[in-house]
Amino acid sequence: MTTITERIEERKEAIKTCLKQYSYLKENPALIDEVIAFEGCPRKPCKKLAFLILTYKREATVQELKTISDQPAGMVRSLRKDGFLFQDNGKKPPGYYYTNATGETCRRIVGYQFPEVKLSGRVRAILEKSVAACISAIEVYNKPDFRYREETFSILLVNAWELLLKAEVLSLDNNKIRSIQEVNKNGFVVLNHSGNPRTIDIHKAIDRLVAKKLIDDHCRQNIEFLIEIRDNAVHYINKSSQFSKRVQEIGTAGLKNYITAVTEWFDVDLTQYNFFLMPMSFFHPTEADSFSVRGHDKEIQRLLDYFRREEDNFLPDEDNPYSLALEIKTSFVKSSAHGSALKMQYGNGEDILTVKVSEEDVIRAKYPLTYKALIGKIRNRYSDFKQDGRFYGIKRDLEDSSQHGQRYCKVRYLDSESKRGPSKIFYSTEILKELDRHYTRIKK
Numbered sequence: 001m002t003t004i005t006e007r008i009e010e011r012k013e014a015i016k017t018c019l020k021q022y023s024y025l026k027e028n029p030a031l032i033d034e035v036i037a038f039e040g041c042p043r044k045p046c047k048k049l050a051f052l053i054l055t056y057k058r059e060a061t062v063q064e065l066k067t068i069s070d071q072p073a074g075m076v077r078s079l080r081k082d083g084f085l086f087q088d089n090g091k092k093p094p095g096y097y098y099t100n101a102t103g104e105t106c107r108r109i110v111g112y113q114f115p116e117v118k119l120s121g122r123v124r125a126i127l128e129k130s131v132a133a134c135i136s137a138i139e140v141y142n143k144p145d146f147r148y149r150e151e152t153f154s155i156l157l158v159n160a161w162e163l164l165l166k167a168e169v170l171s172l173d174n175n176k177i178r179s180i181q182e183v184n185k186n187g188f189v190v191l192n193h194s195g196n197p198r199t200i201d202i203h204k205a206i207d208r209l210v211a212k213k214l215i216d217d218h219c220r221q222n223i224e225f226l227i228e229i230r231d232n233a234v235h236y237i238n239k240s241s242q243f244s245k246r247v248q249e250i251g252t253a254g255l256k257n258y259i260t261a262v263t264e265w266f267d268v269d270l271t272q273y274n275f276f277l278m279p280m281s282f283f284h285p286t287e288a289d290s291f292s293v294r295g296h297d298k299e300i301q302r303l304l305d306y307f308r309r310e311e312d313n314f315l316p317d318e319d320n321p322y323s324l325a326l327e328i329k330t331s332f333v334k335s336s337a338h339g340s341a342l343k344m345q346y347g348n349g350e351d352i353l354t355v356k357v358s359e360e361d362v363i364r365a366k367y368p369l370t371y372k373a374l375i376g377k378i379r380n381r382y383s384d385f386k387q388d389g390r391f392y393g394i395k396r397d398l399e400d401s402s403q404h405g406q407r408y409c410k411v412r413y414l415d416s417e418s419k420r421g422p423s424k425i426f427y428s429t430e431i432l433k434e435l436d437r438h439y440t441r442i443k444k
Contacts, residue, residue, distance in 0.1 A: 004037050004440045005384060011036045017045040018053060024067060025050060030057035034390065034438065038112055040082030051075040052084070056109045059100060065107060072107065084112045123171045127266060130163035134258060141251070150247040151233035157254055158202065158230045161223055164258065165205035168214065168265050180205070202227065214265070218323060219257045221310055225250045232303055246307055253323035367410045367426035374427045381432065382439035394438055398431055408434065 015036070019025050031053065035041060042049040050068050054060040065072045076086055076096050087108045088094035100106050137156035141149055166180045173179035182190040182198040190198045206223060209215050229247060262268050369377065378385050385391070398408045408431040414422045 004438070007043075008033050008036050011041055011043055014043060014045050014049060015053065018049050021045055022050045022068065024064075025053055028053050028056055028058060035112065037438070038083065040079070040084055040112060048075060048078060052079060052109070055086075055107050056084075057111075059106045059108050061100075062097075062105045062107075076107065079109070084109050086110065121175050122177060123167050123175055126163050126167040126170065127262075127268070130160045130167060131262070131268075131270070133157075133163060134160035134255070138255070150229065150244055150251075153251060154226050154229040154233065154247065157251060157258075158223070158226050161226070161254070161258065162202040162205065164261060164265075165202060165209060166199065168261075169200075169205055169208055171265070172212070215261065219261070222250060222253050222257055222323065225307060225310070226254050228303065228306065242304060246304060250307070256323055367428050369427040369429065369431075371425060371427070374431070377432065378435065378439075381441060382435070383442045384440045390438075394435070398434055399425065 015031065019027065035056065042052065047068050051065065051072070054064055054068065062072070065075075069075055080086060080096070086096035087098055087110050088096050089098045097105055097107050133156050137153050137160060140146060140156065141153040143149070146152070169180050170177070177197075178189070180199050182200055184190055192198045202223070206215070206220055210217075210220055229250070259270055262270060375387070398404060407428065409425050409427045411423050411425050413419045
């Protein structure tokens with residue numbers, strides 16, 4: 001995989017070649033490294049790149065554009081699809097050309113943004129089924145009395161992941177159904193027993209997305225763990241507290257990874273759903289009658305040993321958006337602290353249990369980084385980072401709540417009610433994923 005620096009250098013060479021190929025072109029100073037690194041910027045010399053050089057934050061007349069192409073509308077559609085924003089004529093519907101002060105018809109790119117993912121057809125249908133399977137997995141797990149909890153949860157969550165992965169593969173190939181169909185060595189689609197086309201399995205879908213760097217090894221291994229739990233379920237492995245604990249740790253990480261992937265790939269908001277697993281400490285342990293094969297304790301132990309062996313191959317990385325397993329702890333503590341707290345209590349009378357979660361704990365759990373801590377992480381993370389105007393521009397954009405809400409940071413006011421006076425910004429580790437788009441990570 002090429003680094004951002006290598007990608008910029010490669011595209012700069014393409015721009016130089018384009019300037020020579022179209023001798024009337026001149027260098028465009030607005031094409032800074034940040035623009036050149038943008039995915040929508042062409043990688044090779046072509047008419048499209050020449051069109052971009054002419055129009056990016058520059059007024060290009062129709063006569064100039066005709067020297068490149070007689071069909072500028074096609075170029076505009078292509079560049080707009082890649083995320084470039086054109087100045088329009090202010091009409092409804094807008095035309096992406098305008099008349100300048102001297103009466104000449106011009107086109108001009110005013111900026112760029114990451115294009116929204118369009119959900120349609122098969123991709124939308126498969127994604128909706130995936131989310132439904134994931135919600136079903138959570139509902140089953142959180143039932144107060146369900147004897148096949150962990151096994152059913154793993155089956156449904158693996159199904160949700162398989163559908164999500166296929167939806168992304170399909171989306172990357174412009175909704176072409178053949179991209180997720182099983183094909184034999186002769187190029188023919190393989191049919192199942194009923195005569196319908198067979199689709200690729202979850203492992204092939206993972207391989208394709210790993211190759212495109214859309215999921216990493218942590219996410220991949222977490223899915224492999226879930227598949228192993230699902231496959232072992234056919235042996236009717238009995239309940240064990242250690243097995244249940246490991247399933248919850250792996251399953252919680254699997255849900256976190258699932259939400260990360262859905263958000264990044266399809267920009268789908270899942271906040272309307274409660275994507276959490278009830279902690280084990282709230283369950284009343286039940287013992288199921290044994291009807292599995294003899295020696296089931298050894299089977300469970302082998303499965304747990306497999307999890308431990310694989311986890312030893314991964315170094316902890318708190319900045320990674322994907323996780324292998326997450327440890328869940330629930331504790332009740334007495335506190336004499338007063339102040340702002342969210343109160344939760346059950347029952348009436350004096351002898352009730354009160355659970356308090358302080359506002360400080362809530363904010364620091366989701367936004368653990370101060371500005372100083374963020375800069376420290378950035379310096380240790382990127383080889384080409386400079387605390388310059390470019391960085392402050394990126395930071396200012398990510399702090400804009402009108403664009404991103406509270407995804408990357410949260411402002412905490414000393415007076416939380418009026419939201420006036422002194423304030424301090426706390427940052428989520430999510431901001432590092434966005435900065436990865438702009439800087440080159442240090443190879444470890």
